[in-house]
Amino acid sequence: MPTLEELRIRLDDVDEQMVRLFEERMSICEEVGEYKVKNGRKVLDRQRERDKLQEVAGKVSTDFNKKAVQELYDQLMSMSRKLQYQQLVKAGALGRLPFIGVSSLDDKNARIVFPGTEGAYSQAATKNYFGEDCNNFYVRTFRDAMEAIEEGAADFAVLPIENSTAGSVDEMYDLLVEFENYIVGETIIPIVNTLAGLPGTELSDIQRVYSKGVALMQASRFLDEHGDWQQISVANTAIAAKKVLDEQDKTQAAVCSAYAAKVHGLAVLADNINDDQGNSTRFIVATNQKIFLKDAKKISICFELPHESGSLYHLLSHFIYNDLNMTRIESRPVEGKNWEYRFFIDFEGNLADPAVKNAIRGLREESINLKILGNY
Template identity: 50%
Template sequence: MDLLEIRKKLDQIDKELVRLFEQRMDLCRQVAEYKIETGKPVYDEERESQKIKSVRELAESEENKQGAEEMFRQLMTVSRRLQYRLLAENGQDMQLHFKAVDSLPKAGVRVVYQGIEGAYSHGAALQYFGDNVDAYHVKTWEAAMEEVEKGRADYGVLPIENSSAGVVEDNYDLLMEYHNYIVAETFLPVKHALLGLPDASLEEIKTVFSHPQGLMQCSEYLDSHPDWKKISVENTAVAAKKVIEEGDKTQAAVASEIAGRLYGLKVLQSSVNYNKENTTRFIIVSRQPIYKKTADKVSICFELPHKSGSLYNILSNFIYNNVNMVMIESRPVKDKNWEYRFFVDVEGNLGDSAVNNALKGIEEEAVNMRILGNY
């Protein structure tokens, strides 16, 4: 057969495949109607495993066995998506405990952040809540999450991702450990300045203090002064506080200009970090499961076994419902070898039916799925 004849036969087979596919989907619709009446779950792992085994046995070559398995896994995924949608249309959608609000309460609230006054987390709190916010600090990110969960603070401000350094892994883990919810986010540009005493000059500087990452982010500028001694401290605000407290004109700090204003330091050189686009994303957490009606990002997490195709099957819930995924991050599950927890951000609102259907599918198929927030 020549190529045209082969393609003609392929077209005939494809036409028959589509006819059979539509016939199969009609039967899947009937299955959904039965499950609506009986309350049976959509996802039946044992039934799907048996089905995969039987279709593999129908194929002759090992290559075709694998291909048949892949095709039928996809068919069953599409079938589940249809069934989830039909269940939602019949009032059996995901039961959300979140409440939609017009705006987030900001008046008279207490806000907690990690670090000390002048730290970038403090700057993020001021940026989101305003300069007059009742904000206080604790030593660790975990302590901040605990303050919120215990009700001693209305909101907590935590860094979650930096455009240069990547995600803050410890804070992802804290989102699972504490029953707080992401209600907002704010993006704070990282603009380091060289800060000195009010009567100091650039020519007098001999020692520079900062957080290790601050020193790294300003390495090009600092390396242009090879005679300067660079010393790491707990964070950039601690560096600024150290300079003012020790009163040594030969000492300077790499920190934010906010820290400089708070501690009465002079800007000896502004914008000394080499990446001028460096930005940190901070999340605002609350113990209240609320979201603004205009929220357009949903964060979730779930666990999956270390098994071929498990992540693909979960993410297909987004594909089928036309929900756009904008971020995925994985973390190992504590005390479970080779099992992972995935953190995913998608575009959308918890009031959207497509988002609701996708989350319903993930809730049915994953382990320990949680909605972390809509913001």
């Protein structure tokens, strides 16, 4: 029986041959890429790849090796595609990327819309991004805000997309797919909720507490200490404050910001009631123009996947091969398609970067319905 050292020497010899053949294979793939560039052929040929995987599986002896050789060739063909995508990008065949780079947003006389009412956190985010004196107005819902910029009633919309405690705002992801609006900026603000009521209200007077469902959840420990309080969800924290003011009922209170309480003439009955003292919300700035700031550093995209083993893995490998740092991935059900999902990804980069262009070229060809949501 050979020793371990002898077996390793034999493996080294085989590996040397494999590396040499690998380089020869990639050289031929490069010639294939040159042909495709010259003749306008697509890089991905799904049927040929399926046929190749079946062919190589038929050339090995055991079930384990059939699976293994298919995995090996799946990777080899994936590497070949990435090489050919690079060739296409170098040749100027970038695919459709109709985004225009701008030095700054034209927001001097812009109208900015936010969801909720006066005193909403969305208004605070609006002023944080555009300045205290910006021309802003509110609408009732996220959808109303997206419609306002799509129709031109507003130039920009400021909308919540993620909370550090509650996670993603699912509705916003769905609306970004539905509307032809694009992210051009973001801002993060701390969420410090209070319990507010009519002046003169005591905690013992309260029977019902109103707020956005997420805000009620964020203050669940404080609210659960008062188990006899009925918790009622409304569209927005500031709307909750306005409701308490309008109905002039001391048995009602709102979970809202101190700013919303001040705007609506309410008294702060308990301050900083969040479970998580470091709670914050990320807001996006959206517009109906396909633009991006030339110094933008983050890109958001979404896509669907073919129902094939390893399809998500292959899509994500485009970030690895192009040295792009993926910072977030979310999935949402595809409307009308049971058990099918759309993936939302954030990654670092700028649409003008060659590596980004190369990755998006590959992602576009290998996914279904790729959409660039914005570069900001």
